[in-house]
């Protein structure tokens with residue numbers, strides 16, 4: 271039996287990068303009968319960026335509604351809120367004593383965020399350790415994520431190996447699970463799509479705002495009649511991560527043949543998103559309007575997760591000589 275685990279921070283409504291890069295691939299894996307799945311809302315991680323209780327709570331609901339709208343089946347998946355199982359913080363402290371400060375300084379995601387964000391707090395720096403704790407507490411074998419999280423999984427593997435070497439076999443060494451066609455979805459400015467960059471496409475917004483986001487995708491100024499390079503175009507890249515092969519090929523040919531403008535490819539992308547995510551958008555609206563149900567589902571999930579967390583933590587404490 272494989273165990274997969276992944277989380278999404280509650281820093282905002284999940285964007286199309288989160289959905290295509292992690293949420294949908296993870297749900298697909300969870301449908302395999304030989305897989306046990308743990309999907310959670312990383313609300314404690316979101317505290318590195320958000321300090322307002324109402325915002326964190328509302329974002330948590332919107333991440334939960336997204337998972338459910340995308341097809342998460344609570345009978346197959348242990349679905350929980352990270353902060354409901356504070357055991358993860360205790361483990362995080364232990365793990366932090368098994369990883370070199372100097373190596374943490376090299377984490378890409380910290381460097382990237384600390385260059386852009388005003389609030390560069392200690393939590394942002396030790397973020398990968400809490401993430402290692404999320405994974406190791408539940409003995410996950412595979413972690414489906416987008417490419418930006420790969421280094422964090424490597425850090426997790428290194429911490430687990432060091433602990434195992436020094437104190438005996440304790441942690442499962444997890445492997446990253448990447449979906450090559452969706453592992454980096456570009457944002458409207460061509461950089462990686464990310465909430466903290468403000469370059470997202472939000473499928474849960476109204477049609478007018480969605481259209482505006484798509485029309486804002488940055489393109490070059492090649493004239494309408496001329497042939498265009500699909501492989502360097504953000505519209506084409508996003509379209510390719512959603513469309514089927516035949517439609518991707520048709521758009522590629524349109525680019526290469528010329529007499530086809532970016533306005534047309536943006537329109538095709540918008541139409542595709544409206545069709546492809548119609549159901550998910552409707553279900554999202556259903557779930558986000560039933561917070562009692564969301565709380566109930568997350569509570570039930572956390573009760574199951576807690577049993578596993580407590581048992582792992584007891585084992586770790588015993589290895590460390592803490593009874």
Ligand code: TYM
Pocket residue numbers: 275276277278279280287288289290291292293312315400401404405413414415416417418419452453454455456457462463464
């Ligand atoms: P977060 O909330 O930033 O993103 C959630 C998931 O979405 C993926 N993702 C993307 N994939 C493709 N293209 C993009 N533009 C894009 N943007 C985001 C991310 O790679 C991620 O898989 N640290 C994590 C949350 C976390 C976690 C964990 C994940 C906390 N503990 C344990 C796995 C296991 C994060 O910030 O994800």
